[in-house]
Amino acid sequence: MSETAQFAKPSWRDGMELEYADLIARLEPLMPCLEIPLHLPWIDAINRLKKERGAVIMAHNYQSPEIFHGVADVVGDSLGLARAAADCKEDIIVVCGVHFMAESAKILAPEKTVLIPDLEAGCSLAASITAEDVRELKRQHPGVPVVSYANTSAAVKAESDAICTSANAVQVVEAMGSDTVIFLPDEYLGKHVAKQTGIKIILWHGHCEVHEKFTAQQVRHVREAFGVKVVAHPECPPEVLEEADFVGSTTAMGKWLEREQPEKVAMITECSMSDNLKVQFPHTQFIKPCNLCPHMQRITLPKIHAALCEMKHAIEIPADVIAGARRALDRMLAIGRREPA
C-alpha cells in the first residue's frame, strides 16, 4: 500500500453494508443511525491496516461503541488490559484508553511497540501525584508499604511496592501484610478499601474528575424515579457507594449484571459503559448517566487510523523506571494469580 493510499480518508465502498451487517445491528441501538455509515469506512480501514501491521487493538470499557465494538480485539478493565498486554503475541499494541494504560502495557511488554492514538489522553488521578510526592510520603512514614492505583504514571509506579486496580485493590492491600498501608492517589477508593479491610490507610487527595461529580442525592433520585438497581464504580464518593447495590470495577459491574440480570439498572460510572453493556444485556433497561471521561473521548477512529498509518505515538519509558514499575506491577499480577479478581 502506498503512503498516499494509507493516509487518504477512507470512503464508503459497495458491499460494506452486507459485510458489516452484524456490526451495524449491534451499533444501531447505541447511536443515531446516520452516524453508522460515517464510522464504517474508518472501521474497515483500521481492521485492514491492523492485519497488515500485525497489530492488536486493546480498548478500555469506557471507549465509545464504534471503537469498542468496531475495531477492538481485546476489551476490558485496567486489570484485564494489563494482563492482556503481558500475554499478547503481537509486536504492536494500540491502546485505546488513557496514557497510564498505554504505559502499563509498555512496562509489561517492553520489547513491543505500544501506541496510543492521542498523547493528551490523561487522567485526573494520574495527574494528582508525582514520584517526588511518593518519596516525600515514604520519608514521612518509613517502612509503611505503598500501594498505588494503576491510574498513576510509570514514575509513581516505580516508587511503589505494589500496584492495584479497582478490581483487586482489597486483595493487594491485604497482601501487604501490614496494619498500615499508604494508598495512592484515589482518596475515595482508599476509603473504600479501608472500610472493606479494617487496615489503616494513609490517603492521598486525588479524585477522578468524572466519578467525583456523582452525588448520593442523584442516586436516591434515580432509584425512586425509575425503580432501578444501582451499580457504582469505587472511584465515586463514599456517600454514593453507601447507596449502591453493588460496587466494583468496570468488568466486575458486567459480571454482576450477568449474575443478577436486573430488569433496570443505573450504572454510576462513565457513560459509555452502559452503551457497551447494552449489547450484551438486551433485556436490561439501562439508565445512563451523562458523565463522559474527556480523556477517554480523545480517542477516535481517525486517530486510531493515523496511529496505525504513522506508527504513532509510541510510548517510551526510561529503562530504570520500567524496571521499578515492573516489579510493582508483577507483584499485583502474582497476587491476582493466587486470588483471581
Ligand code: 13P
Ligand atoms: P477500571 O480498572 O475499573 O477499568 O477503571 C479504570 C478507570 O479509569 C475508571 O475510571
Ligand code: SF4
Ligand atoms: Fe481517569 Fe476518571 Fe477518566 Fe478513569 S474516568 S481515566 S479515573 S479521569
